[in-house]
Amino acid sequence: MLTRRAALMGAAGIAALPVLARAAKAEEIMDTSMAAPADLSSLKRIKRKLVRPPMVHDHEQEAPGEPRIVEFEMQIVEKEIEVDDGVYLQAMTFNGSVPGPMMVVHEGDYVELTLYNSPENMLQHNIDFHSATGALGGGSLTLVNPGEKTTLRFKATRPGTFVYHCAPGGPMIPWHVVSGMSGCIMVLPRGGLTDHKGDPVRYDRVFYIGENDFYIPKDENGEYKRFEDVGESYPDTLEVMNGLVPSHVVFNGKVGSLTGDNALHAAQGEKVLFVHSQANRDTRPHLIGGHGDLVWERGKFNNAPERDLETWFIAGGSAGAALYEFLQPGVYAYVNHNLIEAVNLGATAHVVVEGDWNNDLMEQVQAPVEYDAAYEGRTALP
Structure with missing residues (x-):
């Protein structure tokens, strides 16, 4: 049943942003107030400070002892970002970063997350964890x-890498996702990776590595x-989005963000674990x-890992992980091997x-030298 708060929130969103009145449609807000409380009083609590990608906060690879309640804080920030020079x-x-x-x-x-929607923002937001069970992933x-702020707690029951993203309902879902609102959570096995x-x-x-497809109008x-605010950008962005052809495909929010x-x-x-998420496209x-x-x-x-892959596949709406031990020095390029998207669009x-x-x-x-084409190289041809 749609609660009174959901109706009020929908009305507030329409009043605050008339351009979105026809598009905004909050999904049903669950009322779980009658459920029996979970007694977690015996569990230890720890706080983790989130850091900006591509870095990851401090953590143990093997779980120390019994399960814990891991507290995080995250703030939703609507802001203009530069995707490419002058774009x-x-x-x-x-938390102000893409992803x-x-x-x-x-x-x-x-996982106990306190989510803050900054008062300077224009829109409703939420968070859907693909790693969580029930209530649209917490959405x-x-x-x-x-x-407003809210606190969600869920039990991490499945090990792996998972996408999280904003999913406020209806056509707002794809718009929020392709505007940067996605990230990743890694649930390690208690004994670590095998x-x-x-x-x-x-x-x-x-x-x-968080990969994003952007749809910036011309x-x-x-x-x-270039738009004054997020609300003004919606109609033109929607038209480009519905064409399904991104203007940019980038890692970590910007062309050249990791070069x-x-x-x-x-x-x-060194053995490096690459975690790669894409909330929208393969x-x-x-x-x-x-x-x-x-x-x-x-x-x-x-699941047992694949071995010795040259290229791997991340399905849209998921995250994958790859471990590699670097054997040679030099510069390695990590790319989306749709090379058009890698070279021309930014990935x-x-x-x-x-x-x-x-x-x-x-x-x-x-080393390269000139050769006599009259005599050399002909044996290479069939």
Whole structure:
């Protein structure tokens, strides 16, 4: 049954933002007040401070002791971001970043999130955890107006990597998602990761790659439009969205966000866990010059990982994980191997690896020189 609060929230949204009056439709808000309370008084509580992607907050790879209640805080921020040089998006974000920050807990832990909708915002927001059970992943228990906060707790029952995103109802869902409102949670097995044989696996560092497809409108002159606020951007953005052709496909919110001075860094011999999420479209991560030693393509750690993959597949609305030990120094390109999207639309990251070159793995036997085409090279042809 639709509660009185849901009706009031819908009315408030329409009053605050007339342009969205025809589109806004909050989903049913669950009334769970009659359910028996869960007694978790014996469990230890810990607080985790979320950090900006591609980094991930401190965490243990193996769970220490009994399940815990892991507390997080996250603020919803509507703001303009620069997607490319001179190209701007009226974004909706979790904690001010695109993607939202990655959370890490262990199977059996309880996630307790306090979600703040900043009073400066214009829109209703909520959060749907693909890792949670019931109530639209928490979406129908977390719908908040600007200036409101809510706290949701759920038990992490399934290990793996999972998407979370905003899902306020109806046509607002895809708009909020492609405006930046998605992130990832990793639920580690209590004993940590294991390989295809069931043996323990550890990583030296985690990089979180959040891939986003953006749909930024152009004017009659072919120039990208810039809008005063998120509400003004909706009608034109909706038209581009419904064409299903993104203007940009990027990692971590911007073309070049993980290249050049912003490149990721690792050392030769380090094992890096790449966690990759895409809340809306399918994607095909590939590490140029490397491989997926162990790949949880669908991101679920109860399943044995694939081995030695060149390219792996992340279905839209999911997150996957790949572990690679860097064997050579140099610059590696981590891309969406739809190369049009990688090179022309922005889905590229770089990993700079320090170390000593190993000629046994690869050697330039001869540097490029000119040759006599009249006599050389003809034997190469069939």
